[in-house]
Structure formats: C-alpha cells, structure tokens
Amino acid sequence: MKIIDFITKWSNNYIIIVVLAILVTMALIKVSIWVLNKYILHTSKKSQIAPTHYHFFKNAVAFLFWLIALATITFLIPPLKAYALTVFASAGIFLAILGLAAQQALSNIVSGTFIVIFKPFRVGDFITIANQYTGTVEDITLRHTVIVNFENRRIIIPNSIISGETVINSSIANEKICQSIEIGISYESNIDIAKTIMREEAEKHPFCIDNRSKKEKNRNIEIVQVFLIGFGESSVNLKARVWCDNPYKAFDMHYDINQSIKKRFDKESIEIPYPHRTIVYKKPFKKKSDIMPSSL
Template structure:
C-alpha cells in the first residue's frame, strides 16, 4: 500500500513537471507572438516611411523568436533539478560555440545593428539624394539590415555596409527641403566692368529653365533681385564673383550649374569681360660660343 502511494506521488511529480514544461512552452509561444505583433506594426510604419519592403526585416523577427525560444529552454532546464545538470553541460558547450560564432560574425551583427538604427532614426529614406563621406553620392535605392544601395550619377550601384554609413558624415539633400542653392563662382580681371559682369550672370541664371525663384513675397515686393551676386574675394589676379542660384533639386542644380558656366563664358567673350588665367614667362639663356685661340 505504501509503495503504491509513493508511486502515485512520483507519478504526480512527473505530471507536475510535464505540466510545467507545457505551460512554459505555451507562455513562450504567446509572448513570442505578442512581441512579433508589436514589432510588425513598428516595422510596417518604418517601412512605409522609408519605402522599404517589410520582408527585409524578416531576419530580425526570426532572431527575436529564436531568442525567446532559447530563454524558454533555459527556464525549463533550470526549474527541473533532473535537467539542471544536463542543462549546465549543454550551456557550457553552447557558450563556447556562441563565443566562436559571435567573434566570426561580429561585422555582420554590426551591420544589422546599424541597419536598425537607420530604420529608427531615419537619416535618409529611399529616393533621397545623399553624399556619404567625401567619396560616394547618389540616390538611395534600397535599405536592408545589412547594406544600403545607392545609384550614383553614373548609373552605377554602390553597395555600402550599414556599419560604414553609421561611421561617416551623411549629407542629405532631400530629407526636409529638396531645393538647392547652387554657388556659381567666376573670377574676372581687375580692369573688367564688375556691374556688367554681374548683370550678365543674373540674366543668364534667371532665364535658365531649371532656375527656381526662391524669393519670399516681401522680397518680391521689395524688388530684390532674383539672383544675388556678391564680390567674395579680391585675389592676386582676379575679382571673384559668387552667384546664389536656386533649383528645385540636386540634379537640376548640377545641370543648371554646368550650363551657366558655358553660357556666361560665351557672353563674357562677346562683351569683353576677361576671365584671367595664370601666365608664365620663359626666358631662354643663350650661351656665347667658345673662342679658340691658336698659338
């Protein structure tokens, strides 16, 4: 009779442990689904703002599910004495493996974390024209957790790891206001007519098809010039003029700037406005022929 009662208690203990394992697994599953639900909503909003495919973040969601599964297994092994010793051995082996794996994939995780920061802080979006550091510029085509794809003016795709972008200075020409003020700097000689040169620059700039009148209503009523031209330097050989010319975006500003350099130079030639350039004077020394004296 006593042996039967002890057997019942043992069976009840086993049943309790099985019930605990089942409840822990169910709770882990529910918590995982709840976290993924909120993550999907957050990433959906971020994807809409960045114009990115939400499936790009599937790795992050899978990683969270895997992490919750690991935590659930650890709780089960540490809560049941019979499994604790086995769990300690497995965790020791897993710890060594995780250290090796973490060291080998350090750069990959760095790119993923940087990609998450780009999604959260949004320094740029798909379609923005950006410049990264001093080398790369172009239009953002895609943002993933590992890298960002940029289409440069040569129509070549530049794939930059997110960790590299996070450590560089980003110049974003589209994040708030896409309008660009292009600086047109031209040097004229000291004997040229400054007022005539300014008039030519203003006329050519204001009639360019890409020119954007950025004046306020008060400036228009006050007859402020559409194109402001200032003398910014009196150099050794030239007077430097700078025109502030507005365009709707970076690409139009670049095209307009190139066209204006050509048209202004041509008009300067017609009106006698000289653009100075360096001169060098070369003196050739001529040696006198040697005189031979006969004795």
Template structure:
C-alpha cells in the same frame, strides 16, 4: 529465370511500387506547378513566378532522391538497412524543411510587396516596409537553418543553443564584435531615425552622390548619375557626414562661381551673371516678401575673393530641388562663359613668371644659339 523472379518477387514488387510512387509524385508536382503558374500569371501577368519554378525543381529532385534511397534498401545487406531507412527519413525531413522555407520566404515577400505597393500608390515612404521585409526573410531563413541543423544529432546542441534564451544572447554577443552585427544595427538606426529614406538624393562624398534605391540588413544601395550602383555598408554610412537633398525643404541653392581677370570690368561681369541666372527656366524666386518690397535682386552676385590672378564672383541661384539645380548650374557655366567671351571679360588661367640670373640667362642664350 523463373526461380529468380519467385525468389525476389517481393523485392520486385517493392521496386515497382516505389517507381510508381515516384512517377505519381512527379506528375502531381508538374500538374500542381502548371495550375499555380497559370493562377499566378492571371494575378500578376508581368511577374515571372520564379518561386514556383524553384519549388518544382526542389520537389522533383527530392522525389528522385527519395526513390533511389528507397530502392537502395533492396540491394544492401540486412545490418545496414536500419541506417539506410534513417537516411531516407533524414533526406525527407531536410527536403520538407527546404520546401517550407522557400514557401515561407515567398509568402513573406508577397505580403510585404503588397504593403509596399500600397504605400507607393499612396505616395508614402515604403522604406520601413522594405527593411522589415528583409528582416522577416532573414528570420525565415534562420528558422529553416536551425531546423535543418536539428536533423543531425551531433549538431543538435548548436540548434538548441541558438533557439534558447541564453543562446540568443550568446549569438548576439558573438556577432557584436563582427562587422555583420554592426551593419545590422546600422540598418536599424537608419530605419528608426530616418536620416534618409528610399528615393532620397544624398551625397556621401564628392564621388558618391545619387538616389537611395534600397536599404537592406547589411548595406545601403545608391544609384549615381552614371546609373552605377554604389553599395555602402550600413556601419560605414552611419559614421559619415552626408547631405540629404530631400530632407525638409527641397529647395537648393547653387553657387555659380567664376573667376575673372583683374583687367576685366567687374560690374559688367556681375551684370552678365545676374541676367543669365535670371533667364534660366529652373531658377525660382527665393526672396522673402520684405526683400521683394525692398527691391532686392532675384539673383545676388558678389565678389567673394581676390586671388593671385583672378577676382572670384559668386552668384546665388535657387532651384526647386538638387536635380534641377545641377542642370541649371551646368547650363549657366556654359552660357556665362559664352557671354564673357562676347563681352571681352577674360577668365584667366594660371601662369608663372620665371626669373633667371644673368649667368643662367647667358648660358640659356648660348644653348639656343
């Protein structure tokens, strides 16, 4: 036993030194994590420091892997030790790249978050800053990926091509035919020309109406009135004809359309619709000074169609914005229906007249009897 220790004394000291280094690095990582978390919680008590937790896990795993890699050198043959040392430094390099990439992303997000919060407090549009934040985060990840690829000799040509001038053009041309690049360009167009911005209410189709919550490099996210998130690729939303209820004048005109039967009194029905619309709290007076002087009504009601079984009446009711207008329309449809029922105004339902020939009518009577 003594001979074994004397023969391998140098290796034993080496392993002990490695274990001590790994332990010290783990302790330093844990202490630094606690100190940074405490400092972060003092600045942002309501925010969970997920980035610091992630960095701690990455570093702890890195120290363990490097320690095992260093110890493994003792147990392998001499001709393989150069390869083991090369692998050790490769792991160390990749760990450092991942660590600084995570730190870079956290720094970028923190800087842009401060700018976004400031914009929101000043009641300005933060859309551009949110998009630039996503673009900067993508850039940090791209640099980290290139540096990671550069660690492998067989892949260095790809990394050098990606960061070279001709390589950038090649990458762009390669992506141009793909949907990813189309979405990226679409996002840039949205930020540049601003057909809509975050917190705007837009209507892409009858089933896609809601508030814009985010615009990323790939897609736009809309929260509809069922609190569901609708994710639309930027390339698609740029091609659609959409309605932005918050672009320019936010006032909204709602059409209150109801059909009545031909036997009902049109004047009474129009008067009911006019009074119900006028009494609603969300209604605003959109008349010009000339129209007010001329005595034009606040709510205009007219016959817009003579259909097969109904006379269509339409009231033009204005509200401050789309949201209040939608509530007003729902309330008015209910209140007008109740007033029509009380006043004897009939809302017809579709019906069909069937004509039977004499022979068919006789057969039908025989079957019924």
C-alpha cells in the same frame, strides 16, 4: 565507410524533410513580401517612409525565415540534432570566436535598424555621405545601404560606416537647393557688367526659380544675387546664388549656366584669366651657340 553509410541513411530518411523545409520557407518569404508590398508599400503614395520600411523589413523577414528553417531542419533530423547538441555543449571557445567575428555584422544590423527608425534618409532620397559619395538611395538592407550615383553605378556602404559619417540629405524636408556658380574674371574686366551677365544668364534658365520672400521682393532684391567673394592671384572671384526646385535639375542647370556665361563673357569682352608665371634665372642665360662646340 561509416561516413558513407551515414550519408546514405541520412539521404534516404531525411531528404524529404530538407526539401519540404526549403519549399515552405520560400513560400512563406514570398507570401510575407506580398503582404508587405500590399499593405506597406502602397499605404502612402506621397511619403517615402513606407518604401524605406518595405525594403528593410523585406530583407529582415527573409533572413529570419531562413534562420528558422535551419533551426527546424536541425531539430527534426536526429543525427543533426545530436551533432548540434554536441557542438554547442563544447563550443564555448568557438562561440566566443564567432561572437568576435560577427561583431561587425551585428553592428551593421543594429545601425540599419536605427536608420529605419530615426530616418536620417529614406529610399529615394538624394544624399551625400562623408562629402564623398553622392546619389539616390536605392535599398536599405540588414547589412548595407545601396546608393545609385549619376553614372548609374551602385555604391554599397555598410550601415555601421554610415552611422559614423555626416549625411547631407537634399530630399528629407525640402528639395529646393541653392546652387552656387563661381567664376573668376580678370582685374581689368568690368565687375558690374560681369555681375549683370551672370545674373541675366542664370535668371533666364528654365530651371531657375524665384525663392525670394515677400520681404525680399519688397526690398527689390534680385532673383539671382551675385557677390564678389574674394581676390585671387590673377582673378576677381564672383559667385551667383541660383535656386532650383530639386537637386537633380540643379546639376544640369549649373552646367548650362556655365556655358551661357562663358559665351556672353566672350561677346562682352569679359576676360576669364589663367595663371601667369614669371621665370627668373639667377645665373646669366647662355646662348645655344655658346654651349654647342663650334663645327670644324
């Protein structure tokens, strides 16, 4: 009965305070995001550092305003204030448990702040994390980083995990990338012809660029260099190093060159071998007629 009376009294006297606090908080968040959008997001059209700050601080500002709103509501409503003081006065053990529970959350916040400050990657960068997750950075929040992969799926990784992993950033300074194309040919095939085919098919692709220095051009080094990198069980392994101006085009270029090389190999009788296995029977092989009983 006392609980019902308290709820009725609280709803009659303090519901307006709660509603106003929520409305004011939502308005402040919208205004703050508008300011960030106007003065930070559009400060630089070429650099991606500003969007990174925008995405991170947008989430931080919203979190801060809601925290202030909660504290304001608690302070302005005497019953809640009394309960809050009572709880905090005798909450030593509770705070210790809460601190342990929030340890991971605080670690994510600190790691996210370090990511924004030291900028190992930015919003819009093409990155690979722990040689496992590859994609474009879409958002950096207080808790996690969102990466969009080639399947248009969002990979959500906690910031604390990213801080402890190796990050390969293909966009941070220079987007040009050297794509390696490896193909094995049979030992009977002509190596020189195979290398020429790989070089010609790679160089004629529209995404292939000339990344040679002046010194390399003077030495007549090819735009696409092809090397014999090793000997396999049934193949001679060749590698072509092809340069592209950004990692997104490099994937399409790789697939196209693989296909064109295979077609040229078929025309030029360059064999791409497959593994051969020799089966050895230690006991004499019995014919089926010896195993099956004779019919009566």
